[in-house]
Amino acid sequence: MESIDVHFHVVPPAFLEAVRRGTFREAVEIQRRAGQEFTVYHAPDDVVVEPDNEVDPRLSDERLILEGLDRRRLDAAAIGPSPGQFFYWADPDLGERIARLMNDGIAALAKAHGDRMVGLGTLPMQDGGRAANGRDLDEPGLMPVFAAAARLGAPLFLHPQNWGEMRRLRDYHLWNLVGFPTETALAAARLIVGGVFERCPDLKIILAHGGGYFPYQIGRLDHGYRVRPELHGRLPRRPSEYLGGIYCDSLTHNAPALRFLVDRLGDDHVVIGTDYPFDMGDETPVETVRACGLGREREARVLGGNLTRLLRLG
Template sequence: MHVDFHTHLISPPGMLPDWAAAFGSGRWPRLLPPDDDGNATLMMGETVVMKLDERFWSPERRMLDMDRTGIGMQVLSPIPMLSCYWAPPQGGHAVARYLNDHIAEVVAKHPSRFAGMGTVPLQDIELAIAELRHLRESLAMRAVQIGTFPAGRELDDTTLFPFFEACRDLDMAVFVHPMQPLIGIERMRQYYLPNIVGNPLETGLAATRLICGGVLEKLPDLRIGFAHGGGAFPLVLGRVDRGFAVRSEMREHIDCPPSDYARRLYVDALTFDAASLRFVVDKLGDDHVLLGSDYPFGLGDDDPVATVKAAGLPDDVARAILAENVRTFLGEDA
């Protein structure tokens, strides 16, 4: 069965709670009623973010696309920016709990077609770990989505280490997805560049810091993956290795070349280019690439199975990406 690991979901218009009433003003998400074209407006506070159609909230509509493209199962995760790392801890926890419980409800209604991936309020590590336990023990989820720079912390920030330890101890996979691009944002005001260019740069930096900061050195059993083919990371990995060889500060927290740790990372196959996908497979390993579409966003892949099959990979490698590697990442082979 082909499994699309990277998809996003929101509850239908009108269902998001009024978090502003409960926790005060802020950039709380709202989904306004659909217009005449059936598109609902996603707001963050008073800022218009984007228009969303029913594919974002309707499981039935999703399954039509899944059947059309040969996807047996989708792993559902919240729209990244809804994690609200900016919010006060209790408010952030309330948002996470609602998003997680909603995904779990959809999965419970369609267990053969969907699996769930949750979010946690990383602005408060104790609350984040408590919600992580809720995901694993109450909702039976096996993965959690986090940002590349959660609550203003790099992934090697020591504050986050207890969370990664808890993920390891609870056998939870971690999926790192850019919540918003931060690198060079002042130079990306045009052409939708924050998403097109900013997100891959943000992801490349996050993966590099995770490795060079020694997180995988200390937690070799942590299963962690990155969106969008790892962003810029596979391309800069050779330069990062060179830095390790010639710069002493690169060896402060790790004993091996960064490429050794990179082979432990998972990424999705969302590269939009056959040569790029083959390159990612070569750099990170054919057993560490997962099928992912970013459904239903416009910058997603409309037919991810066809994209993988068209990349010219050996049949066994394509089969692993389409169906097998995700089981290992989620710990289902353990």
């Protein structure tokens, strides 16, 4: 396969039908207004969710999903949930039920369209120190997850989810425009300086949205490692020496930024990401990569070779 997308959102039909039936009504329900369906989340006040989203058929209709692949000139995609389906804030038992149904539905889609789709599962992160619920990825309670992923050779796709500290970004869609890249940069930095990669050297993390602000401030982390007592001595190596475990998708919305990303991380550490089907995505990912002037061999790695290797599809 020449072009494979790692950042392709779906809502499995079985999960959507369960929400329609009220299976998870304490966390989410679908309401009908003037002939249109809306998703309504019953989340705590400190969780930033888009209020009353219209149900988007492009997330669940298999015909539209396949059309989305074709329109973007994608041979295949690694399909997974969007942040609205993470439910890290839900009761742990409910979160586990939601994740299980979501994963079963993703697996069913991937099985039905094995030549075009591969499934990315979601984890109910409420337990393990509840680190996903407003805490940080270097929390000790999450180490078993990272250790298991490293042992299995299973890459983890890291997608941001905004929390209470992002209240200042509620206006102007800034929770997405600025909040998502900020969250990603913070998560990547904590994975490195918090010692997760040091303890799990085989761990592979794929960052959404071009890695957020992280790839462009690696030098700042290295400088801080040299001069700041909070960092110096915590790690045996500079932060930049842990980049071998970090991969990024191509969703930068800017060809020079993407070229910098490829040059900084290496052409073997960047993969296609479109953020299907959302308006903040990239509808022409192949053209985006080719606009960077990487040359045929480097392009081939970014377009599909790297993800084929990471997901062991070849």
